[in-house]
Amino acid sequence: MTTASPNASSAAASAADFSQLPLTPATLENLKQLGYLSMTPIQAACLPQALLGKDLIAQAKTGSGKTAAFALTLLANLNPRRFAVQTLVLCPTRELADQVTTEIRRLARAEDNIKVVTLCGGVPLRGQLATLEHGAHIVVGTPGRIMDHLERQSLQLDALNTLVLDEADRMLDMGFFDDIVKVARQCPKERQTLLFSATYPEGIAKLSAQFMRDPVTIKVEAQHSGGQIEQRWYEVKDAERLHAVSQLLLHFRPASTLAFCNTKAQCRDLVAVLQAQGFSALALFGELEQRERDQVLVRFANKSCSVLVATDVAARGLDIASLAAVINVDVTPDAEVHVHRIGRTGRAGESGLALNLVSLNEMGYVGKIEQMQGRESDWHPLSELTVASQEPLVPPMATLHIQGGRKEKIRPGDVLGALTADLGYTREQVGKINVNDWSTYVAVDRHIAEQVASRLNAGRIKGKSVKVRVLTD
Numbered sequence: 001m002t003t004a005s006p007n008a009s010s011a012a013a014s015a016a017d018f019s020q021l022p023l024t025p026a027t028l029e030n031l032k033q034l035g036y037l038s039m040t041p042i043q044a045a046c047l048p049q050a051l052l053g054k055d056l057i058a059q060a061k062t063g064s065g066k067t068a069a070f071a072l073t074l075l076a077n078l079n080p081r082r083f084a085v086q087t088l089v090l091c092p093t094r095e096l097a098d099q100v101t102t103e104i105r106r107l108a109r110a111e112d113n114i115k116v117v118t119l120c121g122g123v124p125l126r127g128q129l130a131t132l133e134h135g136a137h138i139v140v141g142t143p144g145r146i147m148d149h150l151e152r153q154s155l156q157l158d159a160l161n162t163l164v165l166d167e168a169d170r171m172l173d174m175g176f177f178d179d180i181v182k183v184a185r186q187c188p189k190e191r192q193t194l195l196f197s198a199t200y201p202e203g204i205a206k207l208s209a210q211f212m213r214d215p216v217t218i219k220v221e222a223q224h225s226g227g228q229i230e231q232r233w234y235e236v237k238d239a240e241r242l243h244a245v246s247q248l249l250l251h252f253r254p255a256s257t258l259a260f261c262n263t264k265a266q267c268r269d270l271v272a273v274l275q276a277q278g279f280s281a282l283a284l285f286g287e288l289e290q291r292e293r294d295q296v297l298v299r300f301a302n303k304s305c306s307v308l309v310a311t312d313v314a315a316r317g318l319d320i321a322s323l324a325a326v327i328n329v330d331v332t333p334d335a336e337v338h339v340h341r342i343g344r345t346g347r348a349g350e351s352g353l354a355l356n357l358v359s360l361n362e363m364g365y366v367g368k369i370e371q372m373q374g375r376e377s378d379w380h381p382l383s384e385l386t387v388a389s390q391e392p393l394v395p396p397m398a399t400l401h402i403q404g405g406r407k408e409k410i411r412p413g414d415v416l417g418a419l420t421a422d423l424g425y426t427r428e429q430v431g432k433i434n435v436n437d438w439s440t441y442v443a444v445d446r447h448i449a450e451q452v453a454s455r456l457n458a459g460r461i462k463g464k465s466v467k468v469r470v471l472t473d
């Protein structure tokens with residue numbers, strides 16, 4: 001086993017240029033159009049090896065661009081004229097599988113007609129069987145559902161050349177070890193296997209030993225770019241902790257905040273307190289139904305919810321570009337988890353804010369965090385927090401839910417067209433549009449949300465009448 005050093009390969013500036021890689025001109029042009037101007041460190045470390053066909057075990061934190069690292073590799077291995085499944089990507093959850101599918105589709109735009117299919121549980125098998133009969137080049141799915149299809153022989157893997165395990169650590173947490181091994185055994189022996197993970201628990205080595213061939217191990221350290229993230233620490237009594245969160249929100253007025261709690265019960269309590277005080281807050285924890293979870297994520301990412309309250313497990317793999325603040329409602333006992341939590345703010349050169357509430361019995365954890373970060377904590381008294389403005393903190397957008405999605409052939413452009421060309425709203429009044437299989441979410445300026453919903457209900461999208469409602473807490 002060899003270990004590549006990402007620092008060595010990114011020493012020369014040009015080494016991070018995509019044009020250094022054996023990619024087609026069309027792919028390079030597409031990357032430019034997507035705004036991928038240079039490789040992220042994990043991409044610069046992985047792609048030269050992966051494009052040579054080597055097996056990889058790659059570790060880098062969330063948001064570092066791991067998806068494109070394997071997507072560009074599997075696309076390079078793909079023969080679009082061969083109409084058979086050539087790649088299988090295993091992901092822990094449907095939501096992550098959807099994100100991966102979207103990213104592969106974006107990167108595959110350079111080539112015509114590459115068909116990517118998502119196969120996850122919680123969705124009727126019947127539709128998936130029909131989809132598979134039409135053929136696919138790339139399958140992205142969760143281990144359980146992929147096993148179902150292999151057992152029914154509705155999925156054939158004999159033409160497969162690339163197997164990807166994404167978020168392998170999380171799949172192990174979820175108890176997928178045996179399923180993954182079984183799926184890997186059904187893949188042809190002559191293939192490339194790529195394993196991606198945010199952390200490197202023991203199980204990974206055990207897993208890879210089962211079916212990887214002389215893998216190259218790549219690790220890109222979490223960057224503690226200390227200066228970018230301003231951290232503040234507040235001592236609280238347990239009884240005042242939840243109220244302190246709203247004090248922080250009113251003082252700093254961050255546009256978007258991810259608030260971490262150590263337990264689901266704490267998440268629930270905090271959301272209840274914040275909602276009662278008029279904040280737009282939503283909770284993300286394990287036992288939400290998939291549909292509810294999708295809605296929560298869409299509303300937070302499209303700026304119609306200001307505070308997302310989550311446990312560490314629920315927040316793993318979340319891909320949200322810019323967060324104004326992270327609040328650690330409870331201090332985590334694991335210093336590495338703390339670094340991951342606060343690393344979600346202050347990305348891509350922006351400044352970030354990490355606010356921490358600490359009770360006396362958590363002081364020991366703070367010591368471990370200081371040691372890990374090599375810096376002392378900056379303590380502030382709660383009494384220093386002032387209410388900057390009487391205005392409640394409201395998000396700029398609201399989300400409309402439209403019944404009907406990709407399966408009804410609705411595309412983002414159709415929705416945008418209905419709102420701008422047909423109803424006369426400006427492009428600025430419309431935010432993110434997410435089209436799922438059966439439903440569509442569109443963010444609009446919150447002041448006009450009710451009006452837009454009733455006008456859309458009365459009108460048409462793509463010639464069809466639609467059912468629209470504004471999502472509220």
Ligand code: ADP
Pocket residue numbers: 035036037038039040043060061062063064065066067068317319
């Ligand atoms: P990870 O899987 O490591 O958590 P993702 O693959 O989801 O990270 O990527 C995080 C974000 O970075 C995505 O929004 C993706 O579009 C973007 N991204 C990936 N590679 C690049 C690049 N080379 N340049 C600019 N943005 C990138």
Ligand code: MG
Pocket residue numbers: 066067166167317
């Ligand atoms: Mg990922």
